[in-house]
Amino acid sequence: MPDNKNIALYIHWPFCVSKCPYCDFNSFVAQDVNHREWLDAYKKELEYYYELTKGKIVTSIFFGGGTPSLMQPFVAEGVIDKIVSLWGICDDVEVSLEANPSSVEYDKFIDFAAAGINRVSIGVQSFDDRQLAFLGRKHSAEDAIKAIKIAAKSFDRYSFDLIYALPEQTACDWKKSLDNALSYAGGHISVYQLTIEKGTDFYTKYRRGDFTVLDDDCGGELYEITQSIMEQYGLPSYEISNHAKKGEESKHNMTYWRYGDYIGVGPGAHGRFIVNGEKIATKGHRAPDIWIKKVNKTGCSSHEFEVISRKDRAIEALMMGLRLKEGIPLSRIELESGSSWKEIINPDKMENMIKEGFVSTKEDILIPSSKAIQRLDSLLGYLLTE
Amino acid sequence: MSHKLEHIRNFAIIAHIDHGKSTLADRLIQTCGGLEERDMKQQVLDSMDIERERGITIKAQTVRLIYKAKNGIEYQLNLMDTPGHVDFSYEVSRSLASCEGSILVVDATQGVEAQTLANVYQAIDNNHEIIPAINKIDLPAADVEKVATEIEDVIGLDASEAIPCSGKSGLGIDELLEAIVTKLPPPHEGDINAPTKALLVDSWYDPYLGVVILVRVIDGFLKKGQKIKFMNSKTVREIDRVGIFTPKHVLLDELGPGEMGFITAGIKEISETQVGDTITDDKNPCHEALAGFKPSIPMVFCSLFPIDSSEYEKLKDSLGKLALNDSSLHFETESSQALGMGFRCGFLGLLHMEIIQERLEREFDLDLIPTAPSVVYHIYKTNGDMIELYNPVDMPDIVSIDRIEEPWIKATILTPDEYLGGLLQLCQERRGEQIELTYAGNRAMLVYRLPLNEVVFDFYDRLKSISRGYASFDYEIDGYAPNDLVKMEIRVNNEPVDALSMIVHRSQAEYRGRALCERLKELIPRQMFKIAIQAAIGGKIIARETLSALRKDVTAKCYGGDISRKRKLLEKQKKGKKKMRQYGNVEIPQSAFINALKMGDN
Numbered sequence: 012m013p014d015n016k017n018i019a020l021y022i023h024w025p026f027c028v029s030k031c032p033y034c035d036f037n038s039f040v041a042q043d044v045n046h047r048e049w050l051d052a053y054k055k056e057l058e059y060y061y062e063l064t065k066g067k068i069v070t071s072i073f074f075g076g077g078t079p080s081l082m083q084p085f086v087a088e089g090v091i092d093k094i095v096s097l098w099g100i101c102d103d104v105e106v107s108l109e110a111n112p113s114s115v116e117y118d119k120f121i122d123f124a125a126a127g128i129n130r131v132s133i134g135v136q137s138f139d140d141r142q143l144a145f146l147g148r149k150h151s152a153e154d155a156i157k158a159i160k161i162a163a164k165s166f167d168r169y170s171f172d173l174i175y176a177l178p179e180q181t182a183c184d185w186k187k188s189l190d191n192a193l194s195y196a197g198g199h200i201s202v203y204q205l206t207i208e209k210g211t212d213f214y215t216k217y218r219r220g221d222f223t224v225l226d227d228d229c230g231g232e233l234y235e236i237t238q239s240i241m242e243q244y245g246l247p248s249y250e251i252s253n254h255a256k257k258g259e260e261s262k263h264n265m266t267y268w269r270y271g272d273y274i275g276v277g278p279g280a281h282g283r284f285i286v287n288g289e290k291i292a293t294k295g296h297r298a299p300d301i302w303i304k305k306v307n308k309t310g311c312s313s314h315e316f317e318v319i320s321r322k323d324r325a326i327e328a329l330m331m332g333l334r335l336k337e338g339i340p341l342s343r344i345e346l347e348s349g350s351s352w353k354e355i356i357n358p359d360k361m362e363n364m365i366k367e368g369f370v371s372t373k374e375d376i377l378i379p380s381s382k383a384i385q386r387l388d389s390l391l392g393y394l395l396t397e
Numbered sequence: 398m399s400h401k402l403e404h405i406r407n408f409a410i411i412a413h414i415d416h417g418k419s420t421l422a423d424r425l426i427q428t429c430g431g432l433e434e435r436d437m438k439q440q441v442l443d444s445m446d447i448e449r450e451r452g453i454t455i456k457a458q459t460v461r462l463i464y465k466a467k468n469g470i471e472y473q474l475n476l477m478d479t480p481g482h483v484d485f486s487y488e489v490s491r492s493l494a495s496c497e498g499s500i501l502v503v504d505a506t507q508g509v510e511a512q513t514l515a516n517v518y519q520a521i522d523n524n525h526e527i528i529p530a531i532n533k534i535d536l537p538a539a540d541v542e543k544v545a546t547e548i549e550d551v552i553g554l555d556a557s558e559a560i561p562c563s564g565k566s567g568l569g570i571d572e573l574l575e576a577i578v579t580k581l582p583p584p585h586e587g588d589i590n591a592p593t594k595a596l597l598v599d600s601w602y603d604p605y606l607g608v609v610i611l612v613r614v615i616d617g618f619l620k621k622g623q624k625i626k627f628m629n630s631k632t633v634r635e636i637d638r639v640g641i642f643t644p645k646h647v648l649l650d651e652l653g654p655g656e657m658g659f660i661t662a663g664i665k666e667i668s669e670t671q672v673g674d675t676i677t678d679d680k681n682p683c684h685e686a687l688a689g690f691k692p693s694i695p696m697v698f699c700s701l702f703p704i705d706s707s708e709y710e711k712l713k714d715s716l717g718k719l720a721l722n723d724s725s726l727h728f729e730t731e732s733s734q735a736l737g738m739g740f741r742c743g744f745l746g747l748l749h750m751e752i753i754q755e756r757l758e759r760e761f762d763l764d765l766i767p768t769a770p771s772v773v774y775h776i777y778k779t780n781g782d783m784i785e786l787y788n789p790v791d792m793p794d795i796v797s798i799d800r801i802e803e804p805w806i807k808a809t810i811l812t813p814d815e816y817l818g819g820l821l822q823l824c825q826e827r828r829g830e831q832i833e834l835t836y837a838g839n840r841a842m843l844v845y846r847l848p849l850n851e852v853v854f855d856f857y858d859r860l861k862s863i864s865r866g867y868a869s870f871d872y873e874i875d876g877y878a879p880n881d882l883v884k885m886e887i888r889v890n891n892e893p894v895d896a897l898s899m900i901v902h903r904s905q906a907e908y909r910g911r912a913l914c915e916r917l918k919e920l921i922p923r924q925m926f927k928i929a930i931q932a933a934i935g936g937k938i939i940a941r942e943t944l945s946a947l948r949k950d951v952t953a954k955c956y957g958g959d960i961s962r963k964r965k966l967l968e969k970q971k972k973g974k975k976k977m978r979q980y981g982n983v984e985i986p987q988s989a990f991i992n993a994l995k996m997g998d999n
Contacts, residue, residue: 231948
């Protein structure tokens with residue numbers, strides 16, 4: 012289990028140049044953002060959370076969004092410096108930035124590197140201009156390739172995102188696209204299946220019948236193809252949608268999946284960390300202007316400090332842990348729940364799942380097979396006690 | 398009021414559903430001054446909401462009208478409103494037995510229908526004089542001539558003096574009232590001085606009055622304070638109220654020969670009153686009881702389960718309350734693996750079943766799962782015993798069975814001839830045997846023997862859809878006959894689903910089994926494993942469908958911020974699982990069974 016001295020930090024930058032039709036993240040299109048003012052507010056909220064988590068050491072920082080690469084590098088630098096001065100960071104700290112492959116942004120890569128960013132995750136999504144247009148992206152395939160090249164030079168590590176299972180995408184199309192994309196790969200790629208989320212532009216269009224999405228059978232087929240191609244390429248999956256060479260996994264995201272502690276700073280950012288033995292969930296105010304006002308006034312924007320029950324902690328740990336190829340130790344579930352894992356997982360059902368080849372146990376660790384990972388929602392619904 | 402028999406007329410109104418019987422009755426009441434205009438709700442005699450809404454009459458009602466005829470004499474008219482539907486033919490026959498004449502109402506736009514026939518034959522069996530009334534003549538599509546010809550051709554009744562009328566506009570109502578007085582006979586017998594003899598026509602529970610008994614007096618009087626004896630059930634009671642409906646309750650001192658009305662006698666449960674019983678004076682009894690009626694027998698059975706298992710007790714109470722006023726409703730506890738605790742219920746027929754279900758849902762606010770309707774089979778065992786099988790689940794071991802007999806019906810179908818082909822095919826598919834096929838104008842009358850089992854399934858819906866609603870259908874029970882019947886089981890991953898077991902004819906088993914398996918395949922959500930859905934007779938699989946495993950079911954993106962949301966989704970999923978039933982590794986939502994059980998769209 013992760014050392015409980017460790018903590019990860021998430022910083023949310025809520026602004027984008029434009030809103031992508033598939034995205035349901037907390038993002039806003041804004042013209043005049045006062046970067047100085049934002050840096051000050053981030054620092055304030057960091058100080059607030061520091062008071063609750065003194066003594067921890069930061070193992071990763073993640074700038075997410077929105078589009079944090081639109082930030083001026085001095086904001087990132089100021090945030091990183093503040094974190095160093097408050098908690099302190101471990102030697103192999105991972106500092107990631109999400110970036111879009113536009114020239115405005117990749118031209119700043121070198122400055123971000125100088126600010127302390129050592130890993131970039133680029134929202135490539137596709138190397139096909141037609142698909143990029145459908146996805147509402149403002150960049151071209153050429154931009155993407157250029158951004159990757161600059162990122163490879165500027166940062167220790169880079170990753171990029173791809174989206175598949177687009178309407179009418181066939182297995183053959185996807186194989187070709189993925190093969191092509193892999194020629195630009197570094198040590199890490201995230202490959203997401205397109206999902207239609209409520210409140211997005213795609214949701215409206217989909218409901219209106221403008222396009223159809225692939226059914227679960229086709230989606231499943233593309234998923235399986237992805238797994239085998241990535242594996243052949245030496246980028247096996249370590250989580251449902253994340254693939255990496257050994258040792259190149261996203262440390263920050265691993266904290267989420269291993270149910271470690273993390274702090275969320277910025278509008279709509281979530282945190283989950285232990286204070287006096289209780290796991291606390293925090294959630295920043297979603298609206299940027301209100302967030303700033305609240306932070307300036309009280310130091311923190313979170314309107315709820317929810318104490319997560321022991322049982323829910325165990326369920327959350329299991330829910331996240333089974334997303335990982337490595338699985339989750341049963342003792343970890345017991346540590347969260349404070350009782351036997353049999354209170355959380357129905358042991359008869361677990362027996363069934365072992366028989367059917369969905370999970371296995373290696374010593375103490377509950378390991379999901381690949382067929383279980385791709386049906387995880389059903390599996391969880393099945394395994395959990397009532 | 399004098400008790401001159403010649404100034405009394407007891408009559409029933411008979412008609413096919415929707416031919417305007419209740420509206421016509423309302424108009425008669427109004428014309429005779431029984432109700433002011435402002436008291437007239439539509440169809441005052443249909444007191445249950447469900448009766449008014451569906452335009453059907455379930456319980457018989459009686460109303461006393463005072464009519465001053467053209468000859469200057471005041472007549473006492475006792476009107477019985479009878480149920481039109483086949484399921485309630487038992488109530489119809491009861492009502493008819495207490496009258497001497499009938500008004501046969503036929504819709505001027507529709508003509509003679511199957512229930513018209515059935516009811517008319519019952520009236521004829523009861524030696525009624527019949528006045529044909531051609532109703533709804535105010536409608537543009539009315540064709541009085543054509544309908545009159547149909548009455549003569551199809552029913553064989555003289556329609557030369559049929560009365561054209563409209564319950565809605567009031568046209569012809571005076572003529573009809575005059576015809577009641579001049580054409581229908583007064584009560585045949587009736588002796589003021591003889592010992593009290595009265596027929597118990599019906600009874601129902603009233604929350605204020607207790608059990609109200611509808612009576613027809615033959616001889617003597619029924620008076621307040623009188624000690625009366627129920628000859629069949631051999632109980633003695635004291636009358637505390639005597640009265641009539643106008644349709645309002647009006648209390649009287651007595652009811653005399655030939656009259657109809659009600660009494661109450663401090664009775665708390667209708668089970669104490671036996672319909673058809675003879676009521677007489679305790680001290681001075683009559684010598685001979687009246688012939689009485691055959692008891693009603695439930696013909697169609699289905700099980701009712703509450704969707705929410707905690708509502709079992711409520712369902713029990715509600716059925717009990719309905720049974721208070723419905724002696725033909727039978728119910729018994731049943732436990733099903735798929736659907737939990739519920740009741741096996743017996744009904745007079747499909748409409749009766751539907752009405753009970755609807756009343757339970759509406760008046761008692763219950764959500765129910767009804768199983769597929771079934772009939773009572775007679776199982777003759779090799780050791781000579783005969784058992785009545787009410788529920789396919791209770792079928793004994795095949796080796797111990799000599800033969801199985803099923804109930805048959807004689808069905809009468811009237812249809813415009815263009816739909817005849819489709820209906821013949823339907824009857825053939827349902828193992829029917831043709832008895833008669835006759836024509837009257839462009840309408841055909843079809844008489845078939847059919848196994849009741851084939852009719853309870855979805856016959857009526859199919860009939861209506863084939864004929865676009867124009868064919869009408871009625872039936873009477875026509876004995877039991879042996880047949881090659883088998884119990885078909887539905888299995889999910891090799892485990893039988895009790896609620897879906899059914900008795901079918903061997904020749905239909907494969908078709909029905911396949912249909913049900915296909916349907917379940919659509920209804921059961923895909924799971925992590927593949928699921929075998931099978932139909933089997935004994936150990937033999939006759940149909941099989943495989944529901945392939947779910948290929949993918951996972952949230953693609955899940956990071957720190959999504960944990961709460963994800964957990965809440967899981968909680969929702971778990972809540973939904975309370976309505977799941979476990980079959981081996983497989984969890985099947987109750988809704989899949991409910992939908993598989995829904996009839997009509999199979």
